[in-house]
Amino acid sequence: MSSSNSRLLNLTKKYPIFKKFYLFYNIYIRNYNFLYSGNQLGEEEELLSYFKKNYKGTYVDIGCFHPTKHSNTSKFYKRKWRGINIxxxxxxxDLFNFARPRDINICAAISDSAKSNDLYFIGDLSSENTLEKNHTKWLKKAFNYNQEKFFKKRIxxxxxxxxxxxxxxYDIDFMNIDVEGHEIKILKSLNLSKFNIKYFCVEIISQNYSKKHxxxxxxxxxxxRYEIKFIDKIVGINYIFKKII
Structure with a gap:
């Protein structure tokens, strides 16, 4: 998080009256470049191509991070889809409630059970906060982070x-999962006999623990019974899977 953004965030904590300004700033000023094309590696455009333009479906975004920046659901919301963002x-x-009031926006850490877990925390608006200790090793190597970068707390x-x-x-057109190495635990706990999910978009960083992950x-x-439909050509970490009917 930049120093200017940190100062604004600190102001909102001290003076709640600044909260709406901070949220507006974080969407429409600081991240203006992401208002119309926010996804990282072409995943959202690929997903959009699977549905008719006037179709209004449903999505679930786990590890949603930001309503526009690096989002695979922003354009779907503009097309009046209904979604759950977690x-x-x-x-x-707070940002999602400000920018996407028609969606269901939930503050929760998702795992394979309802219990207390260790969270390796970097910042209030970091996409790298993780429940996976092994993933912190990859983050340290990839971004040259030191141990002090992570604050461990129970969640x-x-x-x-x-x-x-x-x-x-129960009927979901696509589910997006980007949870910093914790994806497989969520997937294995998902009851696919109860929930019909046509497509998944999942970040798979193989460097996490080895190719086993x-x-x-x-x-x-x-x-x-899902087939690979898409792998981004830039980095090769975002996969889209389609249900075989």
Whole structure:
């Protein structure tokens, strides 16, 4: 987070009256370049091509981070789709409530069970906060972070099945999962016999723990009758899987 953004955030904590200005700044000023094309590697455009322009479907975004920046659901929202956005950062959900009031926006850490877990925390609006200790090793190597970069704290996790049942999201056009190395635990806990999900978009960083991490995810989708539809050509970490009918 930049120093100017940090100062604004500190002001909102001290003076709540600045909160709306901070949210506006973080969407329409600081991240203006992402208002019309926010996804990182072409995933959103690829997903959009699978549906007719006037179709209004449903999405679930786990690890949603920001309503426009690096978002695979921003254009879908503009097309009046309905979605559930979930992130463990309260500030992220404040941004979604500000920019996407028609969506269901939930502050929660998602895992394979409802219990207390260690969170390796970097910042209030960081896409790199993670429940996976092994993932911090990759972050340190990839971004030259030192141990002091991470603050460990306990956080209560929830199961995605419980959230989908609560809001009656049984037919989902696509589910986006980007949770910094914790993807397989969420996938394995998902009840696919109850929830019909046509497409998944999943970030798979194979450098996390070795190729085993990537293979577990690929084998999961193969076992559950999904085929690879798309792999981004720039970095090769974002995969789209289609349900085989």
């Amino acid at each position: 992130d463990l950062n309260p500030l992220t959900i 209560k996790t929830k199961k995605i099945n419980d959230i989908l049942e609560k809001y009656k999201f 990537k293979n577990k995810i690929l084998n999961y989708f193969k076992k559950n």
